[in-house]
Amino acid sequence: MEEQLTLVFGALADPTRRDIVARLAVGDATVGELAAPYDISVQAISKHLKVLEGAGLVTKTAAAQRRSVHLEADVFGLMTTWIERYQRQAEERFRRLDALLEQMDQDGNVIPTTQETSS
Amino acid sequence: MSEPARIEADPTVPAIHIYRDFRATPAQLVRAHTDPELVPLWMGPARRTMEVDYWDARSGGSWRYVDRTDGVELGFHGCFHEISDSRIVQTFTFEGMPEAVALETMVFQDLGDGMTRLHAWSLVDSFEGRDAWLASGMETGVNEGYAALDALLAAGRV
Numbered sequence: 189m190e191e192q193l194t195l196v197f198g199a200l201a202d203p204t205r206r207d208i209v210a211r212l213a214v215g216d217a218t219v220g221e222l223a224a225p226y227d228i229s230v231q232a233i234s235k236h237l238k239v240l241e242g243a244g245l246v247t248k249t250a251a252a253q254r255r256s257v258h259l260e261a262d263v264f265g266l267m268t269t270w271i272e273r274y275q276r277q278a279e280e281r282f283r284r285l286d287a288l289l290e291q292m293d294q295d296g297n298v299i300p301t302t303q304e305t306s307s
Numbered sequence: 308m309s310e311p312a313r314i315e316a317d318p319t320v321p322a323i324h325i326y327r328d329f330r331a332t333p334a335q336l337v338r339a340h341t342d343p344e345l346v347p348l349w350m351g352p353a354r355r356t357m358e359v360d361y362w363d364a365r366s367g368g369s370w371r372y373v374d375r376t377d378g379v380e381l382g383f384h385g386c387f388h389e390i391s392d393s394r395i396v397q398t399f400t401f402e403g404m405p406e407a408v409a410l411e412t413m414v415f416q417d418l419g420d421g422m423t424r425l426h427a428w429s430l431v432d433s434f435e436g437r438d439a440w441l442a443s444g445m446e447t448g449v450n451e452g453y454a455a456l457d458a459l460l461a462a463g464r465v
Contacts, residue, residue: 194438200318201434271314274323274441278312282327284349288339289331296338298345 195243204228205236212246212259222257321437322430333393333415333423340395340413341387347372366390370397385411393417399429407436 200206208222223233237257240246249258291298312327329336339345343362350357360371364387371384382402389396393416399409413427431437 193441194435197316197438198434203318206318271316271441275312275314278314278325278327281349282312282329285339286329288345288349289329289335292331292335292338294332294335296335296342 192244196245199239199243199245205240208236209245209259212257216256216258218254218256316441320430321434322428323437323441324428327425329423329425330421331423333417336415336423336425341390364390
């Protein structure tokens with residue numbers, strides 16, 4: 189799972205690939221449609237799509253005669269999970285800092301309260 | 308109440324950004340981040356003991372602390388590159404991965420009305436390293452099954 193996350197972050201480190209993901213969030217698109225707004229070849233877009241595919245971010249579908257690219261939203265859930273957990277831990281730490289700052293005078297000295305904190 | 312901390316994984320460089328507002332002055336926040344008596348009161352993970360080994364909080368100084376949990380000791384050390392009224396720049400190494408060093412910058416922006424915004428970011432040397440750090444919960448990597456570290460610990464190499 190961590191390996192996939194690395195691939196996801198690596199894939200999204202590139203601005204063109206982030207644009208492609210943003211475009212696909214609106215709906216599926218063909219490689220040609222994805223390449224249209226850029227001043228680069230369809231081949232170059234295909235290369236970017238390979239990286240996104242490798243990270244599990246997109247899949248190719250063959251609906252009717254139209255081969256289109258589809259965004260796999262689940263992978264973003266994985267990334268969000270990691271960031272949320274990290275956020276929780278940071279926030280816990282900052283709540284303790286809030287409590288400490290409440291006991292601090294303007295000079296930054298801590299006025300001890302009833303709770304004994306030092307060992 | 309302050310808004311909860313906001314976390315962003317930087318898309319362009321291997322860094323993690325944290326933003327958080329505090330009801331305090333920049334000077335009070337700098338004090339809370341640099342006073343060796345105060346730092347262990349809040350910075351260490353909950354339910355753990357953070358013991359300062361050495362702590363020379365000045366530009367060019369160095370620091371080290373040991374995190375003790377259930378008989379397991381994890382060391383962390385680094386240098387204070389710069390400490391000013393509104394900014395702290397320091398390095399950070401977890402001794403379980405001694406070759407990895409993060410560059411940490413904390414900027415304290417006075418918002419007025421007794422509020423200060425902390426923007427802290429950690430820059431590491433690769434996206435892989437950043438993501439492993441993010442995935443591990445950053446604290447120490449052991450929280451929830453950081454397998455490589457567990458193996459090192461089991462082998463008695465940390």
